[in-house]
Amino acid sequence: MPKYETLIYLFFLIIFISCTENIKKDKHQFTNDLVHETSPYLLQHAHNPVNWKAWNEKSLATAKTANKLIVISVGYAACHWCHVMEEESFEDSIVAKIMNKNFINIKVDREERPDVDKVYMKAVQLMTGSGGWPLNVIALPDGRPIFGGTYFPKEQWLKILEQTAEGFKNRPEDFYAFADKLEVGIKDLDLVHLNTAEPVFTKTFIEKEVEKWRISFDANFGGTNNPPKFMMPNNYQFLMRYAYQDDDEKLMKHIENTLHKMAFGGIFDQINGGFSRYSVDKKWHIPHFEKMLYDNAQLVSLYANAYQITKNKTYKEVVYETLDFVKKELTSPEGMFYSSLDADSYNHEGKLEEGAYYSWTKTTLKTLLKSNFDLFSKYYNINDFGFWEEDKFVLIKTIDDVGFCKENNISISKLKEYKINWKKTLREEQEKRKKPRLDDKSLTSWNGLMITGYLDAYSVFNEKKYLDAALKNAHFILNNQLLEDGRLYHNYKKGKSSINGYLEDYAAIVEAFIKLHQVTSEEIWLQKAKELTMYAIEHFYDETSKMFYFTSKKDAPLVAKTIEYQDNVIASSNSIMAKNLFALSHHLSDKKYLKMATSMLNNIKPKIVDHAASFSNWLAVMLNYTNPYYEVVIAGKYAKKKLAELHKNYLPNILISYSTENSNLPLLENRFTENETYIYVCVNSSCKLPVTTISETLNLMEK
Numbered sequence: 001m002p003k004y005e006t007l008i009y010l011f012f013l014i015i016f017i018s019c020t021e022n023i024k025k026d027k028h029q030f031t032n033d034l035v036h037e038t039s040p041y042l043l044q045h046a047h048n049p050v051n052w053k054a055w056n057e058k059s060l061a062t063a064k065t066a067n068k069l070i071v072i073s074v075g076y077a078a079c080h081w082c083h084v085m086e087e088e089s090f091e092d093s094i095v096a097k098i099m100n101k102n103f104i105n106i107k108v109d110r111e112e113r114p115d116v117d118k119v120y121m122k123a124v125q126l127m128t129g130s131g132g133w134p135l136n137v138i139a140l141p142d143g144r145p146i147f148g149g150t151y152f153p154k155e156q157w158l159k160i161l162e163q164t165a166e167g168f169k170n171r172p173e174d175f176y177a178f179a180d181k182l183e184v185g186i187k188d189l190d191l192v193h194l195n196t197a198e199p200v201f202t203k204t205f206i207e208k209e210v211e212k213w214r215i216s217f218d219a220n221f222g223g224t225n226n227p228p229k230f231m232m233p234n235n236y237q238f239l240m241r242y243a244y245q246d247d248d249e250k251l252m253k254h255i256e257n258t259l260h261k262m263a264f265g266g267i268f269d270q271i272n273g274g275f276s277r278y279s280v281d282k283k284w285h286i287p288h289f290e291k292m293l294y295d296n297a298q299l300v301s302l303y304a305n306a307y308q309i310t311k312n313k314t315y316k317e318v319v320y321e322t323l324d325f326v327k328k329e330l331t332s333p334e335g336m337f338y339s340s341l342d343a344d345s346y347n348h349e350g351k352l353e354e355g356a357y358y359s360w361t362k363t364t365l366k367t368l369l370k371s372n373f374d375l376f377s378k379y380y381n382i383n384d385f386g387f388w389e390e391d392k393f394v395l396i397k398t399i400d401d402v403g404f405c406k407e408n409n410i411s412i413s414k415l416k417e418y419k420i421n422w423k424k425t426l427r428e429e430q431e432k433r434k435k436p437r438l439d440d441k442s443l444t445s446w447n448g449l450m451i452t453g454y455l456d457a458y459s460v461f462n463e464k465k466y467l468d469a470a471l472k473n474a475h476f477i478l479n480n481q482l483l484e485d486g487r488l489y490h491n492y493k494k495g496k497s498s499i500n501g502y503l504e505d506y507a508a509i510v511e512a513f514i515k516l517h518q519v520t521s522e523e524i525w526l527q528k529a530k531e532l533t534m535y536a537i538e539h540f541y542d543e544t545s546k547m548f549y550f551t552s553k554k555d556a557p558l559v560a561k562t563i564e565y566q567d568n569v570i571a572s573s574n575s576i577m578a579k580n581l582f583a584l585s586h587h588l589s590d591k592k593y594l595k596m597a598t599s600m601l602n603n604i605k606p607k608i609v610d611h612a613a614s615f616s617n618w619l620a621v622m623l624n625y626t627n628p629y630y631e632v633v634i635a636g637k638y639a640k641k642k643l644a645e646l647h648k649n650y651l652p653n654i655l656i657s658y659s660t661e662n663s664n665l666p667l668l669e670n671r672f673t674e675n676e677t678y679i680y681v682c683v684n685s686s687c688k689l690p691v692t693t694i695s696e697t698l699n700l701m702e703k
Contacts (some may be wrong), residue, residue, distance in 0.1 A: 010345045014479050027516035031061075038493040039109040040439045041077040045086065049096035052107045054644070055116055057556065063104040063141045069168055070143065071099060071161075072110040074135040074515065077439035078277075078290030078340040080354045082134040083152045086354075088154045097302055101606075102165035103138070110135070110500060111339060111443055119186065119558050126185045134387060138164050138195050144179040145186075148600050184673025186560045188630050192545045192603055199602040201625040203246075209612035210242060210251070210621070216613070221283045222258025224613075228288075230278040231262060233298035234571045237305065238616040241652040244309060245627055252309075258348055259306055260553050263318045266394035269358065270380060271426050272421040273321030285396050289436070290343040293330055293446045294570055297337075300453035304460040308650035314400060319457050324452070332442070335448045335472030336480075336492060342601040346434035357436050359392040360426075365612050368425050374423055379404060379415075386702060407434055443479050444493040444501060448471055448508030449570070455515045459614050459647040464555040467519065474516055476529070477509060487552070503564065505657075506536040507576035514583050518656045521639075523665065526587055533593075537576065546599045548574050565604055571617035574600060578621050586631055586655050587632055589666035597621070628683050634658035645694045654701070 034046040045052050053059040055072075063070045063188035073090075089095045101106050110117035110133065120137045123527035124130075124147040130150075137148040138160075147164060158266045167174055216224045224231045236255055243251035262268060265284030267276050275295050276287030302321050307315040330338045347356040362382055366373045375383075380386060380395040388394045399407070405415055428503040451470045459465035481489045481497060488501035488509065513529040516522070540548040540565070550562040550573060565574045578600040601621055608615040632654045634642050646656070657667040671680060676692035681700040688700050 004441040011087060018175070025556070026172055034107060037439055038085055038491075038496055038498070039077075039112050041079075041108055041109040041111075044077065045090065045107050047444045048086065048090045049088050049100075050105050051096075051100045052105050055106050055113055057107050059104065059106055060143060063143075066104065067101065068104050069141065069146075069164065071103045071105045072108060072116075072120055072139055072145075073106070073118060074110045075133050076139070076340070077111050077437065078292065078342045078456065080288055080290070080343040081132075082345055083342075083352060085136075085157075089157050090156060095154065095161070098161050102161065102438075104141075108554060111439075112441070114502060115555070115562065116506065116560060116563055118550065118562050118564065119560055120145055121146065122186050122189050122562075123182060123387045124150070126189070130389070138479075140179050140268075141383065143391040146175050146179050146181055146182070147319070151184050162434050167390065169605075171320065182560060189342035190560060190563045192547045194545055194599075195602045197602070199598050199605075201605070201622050202603070203626045206242065206244075206619060206622060206626060209610075210239070211610060212610060213612045214251075217254055219254070219257075219281060222254065222261040223284070223590075225282075226480075227282050228278050228280050229267075229282065229284060230568065230569055231275065231295060232569060232613075233295070233302045234567055234620070235613060235616045238303055238307060238620040240302075240309070241620060241623060244650060245623065245653065247703075252580050256306070256312075259303065260314065260400070263303075263314055264397035266396045267387075267504075268318065269325065270395040270397070271321075271358075271423050271430070272325055272329075273318075274325030275322065283396070285386070286394055288343050289358055291325075291329075291341040291436075291515075291562060293326070293337050293339055293443075294449055296326055296330075296444065297449035297453040297568070299455040300326075301700070304456045305650060305652075308460055308648070313497050314507065316461065319461070323454070323457060323701065325444075327469070331439070331469070332440075335469065335476050336442040337447050337473060339441050339443055339446065341435075342437040342439070345436040345675075355392075355394070357430060357433055359388060359450070360392055362389045363391075364429070365393075368409065371406075372418065372422065373420065375408065375410075378408065378418055380420075384421075387607050406564060444488055444490055444492070445504040445508040446476065447571075448475060448505070448512040451512035452508075452515055455512070459519060470512075471520075472514065474525070481505075481657050482532075484530075486531060487554075488532070495647075500552055500555055502552075503536065503540050503548050503573040503577065504570075506532050506540070507573040507580065511576055512537075514580060514587070517587070518658075521657075521659050523663070525564050526665070528586060529580070530588065533577075533580060539597075545603065546596070547603060548577055565569050565607070567617045569613075573605075575615075579617070582621060582624055583655060587657065587665070587667060598625075598627060601625075624653065629669060629681075630654045630680040632697065633680040634677065635663075635668060635671040635680070635683070636673060637675065638661065639678040642677060642679060642694060646697065649694075649698065650700070653703070 017023045024135060028051045030047050031049050032046060037043060037054055042054060087484060108116050121131045121135060124135060127148055134148045134151055136152060139145045218225045239251060240255050243255060261284050266285045267279045267287040274291050277290050277292050277295060278288055280286050300319055303315045303318045343354050344352040345357040347353040363381060369376050381398060382393050386393045386396045401412060403413055405412055451473050454466045454470035458566050480492060488505045488507050489497035490499040490501045492499055501698045510529045511531050511654050512524040517525040539552045539554060542549055548564050550564045564572045564573055566574055581593040581597035585591060601618060604615060604618050608618060631651060637660060639660050643658050659668045659672060664673045678692060679697045681688045681697060691697055
């Protein structure tokens with residue numbers, strides 16, 4: 001090559017390399033207002049070319065002053081399709097230019113601001129018939145929605161932006177007229193009317209609703225018929241209790257089948273423990289790989305309670321492995337619990353890919369496991385049944401260990417040894433991979449669910465480390481999230497709490513504190529539960545409907561004031577509060593709380609008809625009225641030992657209070673006798689003669 005041609009070649013090569021490096025840097029050359037936030041999800045968008053702002057009064061005022069439409073984009077850190085839309089649209093300079101010119105752009109972490117998410121989700125559901133995340137809404141300068149949807153490909157999103165901006169410029173009156181109608185619809189969705197009919201709760205009512213519900217059951221793989229399949233822990237808590245108390249063997253078999261299939265599926269991490277959010281297929285195999293604290297917290301409780309009934313070792317393993325995962329991946333040094341692990345992680349090419357951390361190729365497994373591969377592949381189905389996509393497999397089981405050992409002529413102890421080695425080998429390989437990103441913010445409500453999960457595991461398995469974890473977190477809540485004026489913060493990260501608590505925070509923490517009192521007998525937890533309940537009544541309770549609003553009376557108003565009453569993956573904050581009020585009415589001998597709980601349940605009763613799956617926690621509360629509900633008091637030197645023995649049994653229709661000394665609490669007063677341990681069983685304000693053994697206690701109670 002002639003010398004001058006070589007120089008020209010080198011010149012253009014240098015320019016190409018320089019441009020390539022600039023392209024690589026482009027992603028971080030922008031900075032917007034989100035750089036000042038603490039939410040990992042918001043920080044992920046802090047260097048988008050879109051001029052994102054956080055949801056606050058200043059951002060909303062800017063839209064009004066400029067008379068600009070608002071783009072409200074809602075998501076969360078572990079959301080796969082949120083990342084996809086960011087990469088396709090929000091990191092694109094052309095999209096950013098249009099958004100910045102015509103809109104005030106607000107990013108919302110749905111976990112930090114569930115109040116905002118709920119309002120705009122209802123709007124999208126009204127407009128489109130469905131919802132999900134990412135949630136993308138276009139609103140008027142006053143915040144009222146006029147358009148919305150979930151994920152949009154780039155070209156479609158560009159058209160939406162351009163057409164909406166042009167329409168608002170030329171026909172603003174049409175947009176305002178539509179917003180008026182939609183606002184009415186949003187408010188109507190959350191109306192709960194006071195039911196003035198006499199409260200009547202019967203077994204027949206529940207039986208009829210469960211019968212309608214059965215139609216949706218998947219007889220083969222458990223859960224419901226159609227994917228995607230969410231685990232819905234409170235649904236199965238209710239169904240399990242109902243099946244047990246009603247001696248419904250067929251329903252109990254469905255629940256056990258569901259729990260087995262979930263535990264065997266790819267939705268449960270077979271190597272590291274812990275559940276992903278949901279399965280995209282009917283056999284619980286391929287999840288969206290994000291792991292949420294709230295799922296794992298509730299599933300620990302569900303599997304612990306199922307173990308009480310069945311004594312099935314698989315359920316015990318699930319509890320232990322899930323709590324090992326929570327301790328390792330979702331627990332801070334201070335004892336608070338983080339929110340989630342992302343669905344996506346970086347693959348060997350350095351690109352974010354869903355499930356990259358959890359999936360395996362047959363080639364990799366053969367290399368790692370060598371002569372053990374054949375047995376491993378049978379156990380975890382490295383075959384057509386366990387195949388995912390391309391050349392990847394997600395581990396799934398089809399049979400329990402006893403059955404597998406019989407089929408393969410090996411001992412249980414030998415299989416256990418194999419499993420320990422297999423998991424060790426695969427974990428070591430995973431350590432070489434990039435871990436999924438951690439959402440390290442802490443949410444008070446989800447921490448409350450995790451306290452309850454740990455306490456249920458402690459009660460059933462008597463592992464002190466589980467009680468220690470629950471207590472450490474509860475003290476963290478008292479010291480960091482509870483203010484002197486009695487209110488709770490909703491969020492916490494790196495020493496900073498900034499968002500006023502929602503009803504879900506009070507509901508979950510009160511429930512956890514009541515259980516802490518029942519497990520430890522420490523009066524402080526019952527006292528704090530009462531104080532938080534009184535605060536919630538003062539600042540959230542609506543005297544007209546006799547229900548609780550989701551947001552405090554101290555919070556700035558949104559488009560609509562929400563009453564959350566439908567149970568979802570997490571039970572509704574109102575149903576949890578009704579359960580709490582019922583429990584406190586017994587612990588404190590206060591009929592005011594019972595009256596409130598009864599009124600709330602009566603309000604919701606008409607809505608349950610034909611929709612039982614959306615009201616399972618309410619139905620669990622109803623079982624407290626339709627079946628005998630017992631107060632069990634243990635007082636004496638050996639009360640704690642008696643309690644541990646009692647907890648070996650599944651007893652969903654009892655409230656426990658115990659003490660090893662004199663106490664002035666209503667249930668414990670005058671019950672303590674020196675050198676004796678007595679157990680008192682009471683129902684409907686009438687007490688049986690005290691007994692001294694757990695077998696006698698059980699004989700005094702019906703299911």
